[in-house]
Amino acid sequence: LMPRDGWEAAAALAGGLAVAGVLRTLLGWSGVMSTFIWAYLAFLAIYFALVWDRGGQEIAGDRVVTVVVWSMGALVLGGLVWMLTQLVFKGLPKLRPSFFTQDLSTVGPNDPGGGALHAIIGTVQQVGLAVIVVVPIAVLTAVYLNELKGRLAPLIRFIVDAMSGLPSIVAGLLVFTVWVNGRGFSGAAGAAALVILMLPTVTRTAEEILRTIPDTLREASLALGAPEWRVVLKVVVPTALSGLVTAIILGVARAIGETAPMLLTAFGSDSVNTDPTTGPQSDLPLFVWKLINVPNETQKQRAWTGLLVLVLLVLILFVTARVIASRARKRLGRAR
Numbered sequence: 001l002m003p004r005d006g007w008e009a010a011a012a013l014a015g016g017l018a019v020a021g022v023l024r025t026l027l028g029w030s031g032v033m034s035t036f037i038w039a040y041l042a043f044l045a046i047y048f049a050l051v052w053d054r055g056g057q058e059i060a061g062d063r064v065v066t067v068v069v070w071s072m073g074a075l076v077l078g079g080l081v082w083m084l085t086q087l088v089f090k091g092l093p094k095l096r097p098s099f100f101t102q103d104l105s106t107v108g109p110n111d112p113g114g115g116a117l118h119a120i121i122g123t124v125q126q127v128g129l130a131v132i133v134v135v136p137i138a139v140l141t142a143v144y145l146n147e148l149k150g151r152l153a154p155l156i157r158f159i160v161d162a163m164s165g166l167p168s169i170v171a172g173l174l175v176f177t178v179w180v181n182g183r184g185f186s187g188a189a190g191a192a193a194l195v196i197l198m199l200p201t202v203t204r205t206a207e208e209i210l211r212t213i214p215d216t217l218r219e220a221s222l223a224l225g226a227p228e229w230r231v232v233l234k235v236v237v238p239t240a241l242s243g244l245v246t247a248i249i250l251g252v253a254r255a256i257g258e259t260a261p262m263l264l265t266a267f268g269s270d271s272v273n274t275d276p277t278t279g280p281q282s283d284l285p286l287f288v289w290k291l292i293n294v295p296n297e298t299q300k301q302r303a304w305t306g307l308l309v310l311v312l313l314v315l316i317l318f319v320t321a322r323v324i325a326s327r328a329r330k331r332l333g334r335a336r
Helices: 004-027 032-055 057-094 117-148 153-164 168-183 187-211 215-223 228-239 241-255 260-265 284-292 297-335
Strands: none
Touching: 004 032, 032 057, 057 297, 117 153, 117 187, 117 228, 117 241, 117 284, 117 297, 153 187, 168 187, 168 260, 187 241, 187 260, 215 228, 228 241, 241 297, 260 284, 284 297
8 A cells, every 4th residue: 555655645736736726717727837836835735734733843844845855856857858858859850961061051941951060160169269268277267266375366256256147248249349340250259258158167166176175185295295386286186187077068068059149259151161260150059040030940940950969069078078087087096
């Protein structure tokens, strides 16, 4: 037989559905979401009352909090699974080899064919340039903030925190004013906007990772006579390497899907541009944004496929970074 807790939960669920049904009938609700919310709240109230009657207020509160935590986790997981399922089913039909070898320069809105080669090249180049610039600056800044703790550390930390809340459109407008307004649109200008967005994320995350390194490692190295710069280079950074890679991935995830700053910097193009320093250049967010502005089924299919490729690209970067970090940890372990 079902345990008593299970019977109480089932009875509370039935009661919550009944209360929501009565309210829906009396008030004439037509929305599913409002009915679900009231059913959930009624379920929690009834479940709390049933458990309280049997075990007291503390046990009832603990059970209700447990139910809320598990239900919220299930809701988030369900939403993620639903989005990924929609993305795969709608984007997979157009995911063919030609999608990676063609651009949109020779096809119209209703023509079959066409691909995202120009957008994929633009995304890889722009994000790659941003990573090349951000990684050394962010890691060195994190080392300064956590290891050296110089006089400017509070000011730098304040600036980084302020940049963390900077709207992406403001970053694009800044690059447009300083760069694009005189030199024209380019992929490099888009990369500069991504640098502004990625830098605070990578810096703050890297600083938090460095804080997790035990001070005993630093003290032992210093006691053996190693200078501080060698301790940081040979002990602290290798130990925190996997976390630093995660910080970089978070920065990439923050920037790779941005569209607003790209409109003001890279601008977008229907043809392949392999030189990010001259002329407009597309990327996957701009590719999708342009297609959804033309309301026909062919363009929507291309947009869904572009989104799927963007998600797959992020997944490949994440897996690659994890493999590199895992190998680095193994080499560090053998060296020790």
